[in-house]
Amino acid sequence: MILAAGRGERMRPLTDHTPKPLLAVGGQPLIVWHIERLVAAGIRDLVINHAHLGGQIEARLGDGAAWGARIRWSREGQGRALETGGGICKALPLLGEAPFLVVNGDVWCDVDFATLALPAGELAHLLLVDNPPHHPEGDFVLDGERVRENGGVRLTFAGIGVYHPALFAGCRPEPFPLAPLLRRAMREGRVSGTHHRGRWVDVGTPGRLVALDQALS
Numbered sequence: 001m002i003l004a005a006g007r008g009e010r011m012r013p014l015t016d017h018t019p020k021p022l023l024a025v026g027g028q029p030l031i032v033w034h035i036e037r038l039v040a041a042g043i044r045d046l047v048i049n050h051a052h053l054g055g056q057i058e059a060r061l062g063d064g065a066a067w068g069a070r071i072r073w074s075r076e077g078q079g080r081a082l083e084t085g086g087g088i089c090k091a092l093p094l095l096g097e098a099p100f101l102v103v104n105g106d107v108w109c110d111v112d113f114a115t116l117a118l119p120a121g122e123l124a125h126l127l128l129v130d131n132p133p134h135h136p137e138g139d140f141v142l143d144g145e146r147v148r149e150n151g152g153v154r155l156t157f158a159g160i161g162v163y164h165p166a167l168f169a170g171c172r173p174e175p176f177p178l179a180p181l182l183r184r185a186m187r188e189g190r191v192s193g194t195h196h197r198g199r200w201v202d203v204g205t206p207g208r209l210v211a212l213d214q215a216l217s
Helices: 030-040 054-061 083-095 179-187 206-216
Strands: 002-004 045-050 070-075 100-104 107-109 124-129 140-143 146-148 154-163 191-195 200-202
Touching: 002 030, 002 083, 030 045, 030 054, 030 100, 045 054, 045 083, 054 070, 070 083, 083 100, 107 154, 124 140, 124 146, 124 179, 140 191, 146 191, 179 191, 200 206
Parallel strands: 002 045, 002 100, 045 070, 124 191
Antiparallel strands: 100 154, 107 200, 124 154, 140 146, 140 154
């Protein structure tokens, strides 16, 4: 699943008329980089949610056949984005009963998605990266292969993870964040993680968008 429903307030005015996932870096939209990497990893069945200017995203990507993918759409409605947790919850009927990979549409990362999997018994497996300058405090601690809330050097959650549907048991398709569900699963000892030491960018501001575009061009 690619998360593409955010309004992109920090990217305004760029996102006033263009949805954030369609902003271009290195000659193509952010979301296309994800699709190409997912297909290269053998992941062809994709679910994409959208809210803000979602019609533009559908028009640009179609059914995904141009990239060898099969895209299904989880439509939240203009101005009705459900946040990360709610967006995934709404899409669960499209995602099936097996663990699934979720990627934030507003990050760029050179990770090989084929290397990510959910170990048996876990509810989530998170990709963590070194803390960027704009988020020096980090999010979670990686203790071996176990992700914890506290107790060590904190790393930043990359916005990429593999989740078991059971993580969302009892949820409703209404706005709510993902982090509380992850923290609950951490307290149960059921979240593993990987420290990605390659390239990763949270494309959250026009300045970071320009910098990434220059780097990729």
